[in-house]
Amino acid sequence: MAAQKINVLFGRGHLEVTVPDGVAPTVVRKMPVDKLADPSGALRAAFDDPVGAPPLDELARGRSSACILICDITRPVPNGLFLRPMIERMMASGIPAEAITVLVATGLHRPNEGAELAELVGDPWVLDHVRVENHFARDEAAHVDFGRTATRGTPVKLDRRFVEADLKIATGLVEPHFMAGWSGGRKVVAPGIAHHETIRTFHSARFMEDPLAIQCNLAGNPLHEEQLEIVRMLGEVYALNTVVDEDRDLVFVNFGEIIESHLAATAFAEASTRVAVPRRFATVVTSAAGYPLDKTYYQTVKGMVTPLDILAPGGTLIIASEISEGFGSPEFRAAQDRLVALGPERFLKTLEAKTLADIDEWQSEMQLKPMRLGRIELYTTGLAPDERAATGVSIIADIDRAIADSVARHGDPNVAFVPEGPYVVPVHGE
The missing domain is CATH 3.90.226.30 (LarA, C-terminal domain)
Structure with missing residues (x-):
């Protein structure tokens, strides 16, 4: 044998x-999950019928600028599937291409540049039509200071390009995260485009040693709670959430208000990702x-x-x-x-x-x-x-x-x- x-x-x-x-x-x-038979069609449906928000075409209408956050190269997010359709809808609704920025939410990771950036974005059309830039957490002048969170006193400074955009959208992959419970959504904002002091506070032993700061847990998770408070400081923020299988094929996508849509995506992911042994x-x-x-x-x-x-x-x-x-x-x-x-x-x-x-x-x-x-x-x-x-x-x-x-x-x-x-x-x- x-x-x-x-x-x-x-x-x-x-x-x-x-x-x-x-x-x-x-x-x-x-647990087995079917691949989406028509990923592009599922994406169109997500834009047309968002979670807790108007359709993307309506959201973009009358806006003067937009900033789209994408995860850095450490996450296998299918950016090549959704960035161009999202940007084309924004442009069709009146936002000029030159007023749209795709911002790589690097946190404190290194920037993604050159061929790596092209791989990350996944579509040369995007690189040709809008600005694609990296976040630099140690650039003091690049951040807006929001003060501190009310609950735990975390200093909050976020990338000015996102803060000052008229339409703010975070995109990402929803997967288990060993501290924040789940990746994606609010985590793409903080620590994704946060100042190094915000990030270093999140990663202090006060948070890291908390028994509730573990994978797949949001209830009482201090990192998650701080991230929600920070997102709410920004006001109106939206998110596109994806879930992929072991082959990196899309099995879920939604769009909508950042907190509500992310919770819907984590509920989907949890059903297949947490496996009883x-x-x-x-x-x-x-x-x-x-x-x-x-x-x-x-x-x-x-x-x-x-x-x-x-x-x-x-x-x-x-x-x-x-x-x-x-x-x-x-x-x-x-x-x-x-x-x-x-x-x-x-x-x-x-x-x-x-x-x-x-x-x-x-x-x-x-x-x-x-x-x-x-x-x-x-x-x-x-x-x-x-x-x-x-x-x-x-x-x-x-x-x-x-x-x-x-x-x-x-x-x-x-x-x-x-x-x-x-x-x-x-x-x-x-």
């Missing part, structure tokens, strides 16, 4: 994993979701956190990530160096006293969660030797051998496989 093979997302394709003899695999995937496993094999999420070690950490609910205490989490671009930022690399030098407990104590987190150290803080629970093993074709040491996890050269070794170490032949990584949320006991 041929050995069983399981493909996990890796780079722009898949990594074929051979299930060792004697292993009983449990493969955790999203009846037991915990001493060995869990997962991915960082492939390209574009697994370009950096920074984003790889998300894949380590999402499946923790089904990892038995003291178990082994094996994650595959290409990491073609290294750590992601010098700041994150520096945080990892501190984590390795200090150890998890001392590193966390250095974070807890800060009101503003150092840039990108929050991802090192998130890595503490799987480190507290068990052993992390990383299979990657990227990273130089010194970079591998700075991950703070065990690097493996053979993922098949690592699975067999883990099974032998724990004396448990049952292994969970989560091929799509953080796009699936396994939940124990539901």
